[in-house]
Amino acid sequence: MANVLRNSAKFGFSGVLSQLSIHSRHGRECVSPCFSLQQRNNSTSPKIKVDLDSSTGVAVLRMQSPPVNSLSLDFLTEFCINLEKLEMDRSCRGLIITSTLSKVFSAGLDIMEMYGKSPERCGEFWKAVQEMWLKLYGSNMATIAAINGSSPAGGCLMSIGCDYRIMVDNPRYSIGLNETQLGIVAPFWFKDTLVNTVGNRAAELSLELGLLYSAPDALKIGLVDQLVPEDQVLSTAQDTMSKWLAIPDHARQIDQCVYIIYNTSPLPLDHARQMDQCVISVCIYYI
Numbered sequence: 001m002a003n004v005l006r007n008s009a010k011f012g013f014s015g016v017l018s019q020l021s022i023h024s025r026h027g028r029e030c031v032s033p034c035f036s037l038q039q040r041n042n043s044t045s046p047k048i049k050v051d052l053d054s055s056t057g058v059a060v061l062r063m064q065s066p067p068v069n070s071l072s073l074d075f076l077t078e079f080c081i082n083l084e085k086l087e088m089d090r091s092c093r094g095l096i097i098t099s100t101l102s103k104v105f106s107a108g109l110d111i112m113e114m115y116g117k118s119p120e121r122c123g124e125f126w127k128a129v130q131e132m133w134l135k136l137y138g139s140n141m142a143t144i145a146a147i148n149g150s151s152p153a154g155g156c157l158m159s160i161g162c163d164y165r166i167m168v169d170n171p172r173y174s175i176g177l178n179e180t181q182l183g184i185v186a187p188f189w190f191k192d193t194l195v196n197t198v199g200n201r202a203a204e205l206s207l208e209l210g211l212l213y214s215a216p217d218a219l220k221i222g223l224v225d226q227l228v229p230e231d232q233v234l235s236t237a238q239d240t241m242s243k244w245l246a247i248p249d250h251a252r253q254i255d256q257c258v259y260i261i262y263n264t265s266p267l268p269l270d271h272a273r274q275m276d277q278c279v280i281s282v283c284i285y286y287i
C-alpha cells in the first residue's frame with residue numbers, strides 16, 4: 001500500500017493503474033511531443049468532438065453519433081483516443097462530457113455489436129468497453145458528465161465513471177443500469193462503480209430490478225448530483241468544474257486513488273480483465 005500511495009503521488013490514479021499492469025495508460029508527466037498545438041486544442045472526428053479551452057484547462061467532449069450515441073467499437077475507439085490525448089496534455093485539467101443529440105446522452109452499448117459477431121470481434125468490443133471505463137474512472141482529470149438526455153446501461157456507466165453528474169431536470173430523461181430488464185447481467189465492475197456512487201442497498205435494488213430512474217428520482221438516490229434546466233447544463237458544468245479545479249490536482253488525484261483502490265474489485269489487474277473479457281465474449285457469442 002505504501003508503494004501504491006507513493007506511486008499515486010507521483011503518477012496520479014492513472015499512473016497507479018499502470019503500475020498495476022494496465023497497458024497504454026499515461027500519467028500527466030507523460031506529455032507526447034507528437035501532438036501539434038492545433039491537434040491538442042481542437043479535434044473533430046465523426047462521432048466525437050472535443051474543444052479544449054487552454055485558458056481554463058477545461059475540455060468539452062461532445063458525443064455526436066446519431067441516432068442515440070450508442071457505444072459501438074468505432075465509437076469507443078474514438079472516445080478512448082480522445083481521452084488519451086487529453087490525458088497526455090498538461091494544459092488540460094478538467095473534462096466535461098455531454099451529447100449534441102436532443103433527448104439522448106447515450107443509449108449504452110451498441111446492441112448490434114452484441115449480435116451475431118465472431119468471438120474475436122466480441123473480445124475486441126468488450127476490451128474497448130473495459131478500456132473506456134478504465135480510462136474514464138482512472139482519469140487524472142476532474143471529470144463531469146453533463147447529462148442532457150436519457151442514459152441507460154452503458155450510458156449510465158459512462159456517467160458514473162465521472163467524478164460528478166449534472167442532469168437536465170426533465171422527468172422524461174432516464175438513467176440507470178437496466179441490464180437485467182434486457183435479460184443480461186451487468187459485470188462486477190459496473191456494480192462496483194454503482195455501489196461507489198449510490199451505496200450498497202440502492203445499488204442492489206437498482207441492479208436486480210434493472211431500474212431506470214427519472215432525473216428527479218436519480219437525484220433522490222444520489223445517482224446524479226444536481227438537476228438543472230436544459231439550457232443551463234453546460235454552464236453549470238463549467239461553473240462546477242472551476243470549483244473542482246480550485247483543488248490542487250495531486251491532492252484530488254490521491255484522494256480519488258485511495259477511494260477507488262479500497263472500493264473497487266481488481267479489473268485493473270490483467271488477469272481479472274482477461275477473465276472478464278473471456279466470460280463476456282462467450283456470453284455475447286451465445287446470445
Ligand SMILES: CCCCC/C=C\C/C=C\C/C=C/C(=O)SCCNC(=O)CCNC(=O)[C@H](O)C(C)(C)COP(=O)(O)OP(=O)(O)OC[C@H]1O[C@@H](n2cnc3c(N)ncnc32)[C@H](O)[C@@H]1OP(=O)(O)O
Nearest residue numbers: 067068070107108109110111150152153154184185186283
Ligand atoms: C449472463 C449473460 C451475460 C450476457 C453479457 C452480455 C453483455 C454484457 C452485459 C451487460 C452490459 C450491457 C450494457 C448495455 O449498455 S446494453 C444496451 C442497453 N441499452 C438500452 O437498453 C437502451 C435502448 N434504447 C432506448 O432505451 C432508447 O432508444 C433511448 C436511448 C431512450 C432513446 O429513445 P428514442 O425514442 O429517442 O429513440 P428510439 O428508441 O426510437 O431509437 C432510435 C434508433 O436507435 C436505435 N437504438 C436505440 N438504442 C440502441 C442501442 N443501444 N444500440 C444500437 N441501436 C440503438 C433504435 O433501434 C432506433 O433505430 P431505428 O433504426 O429503428 O431508427
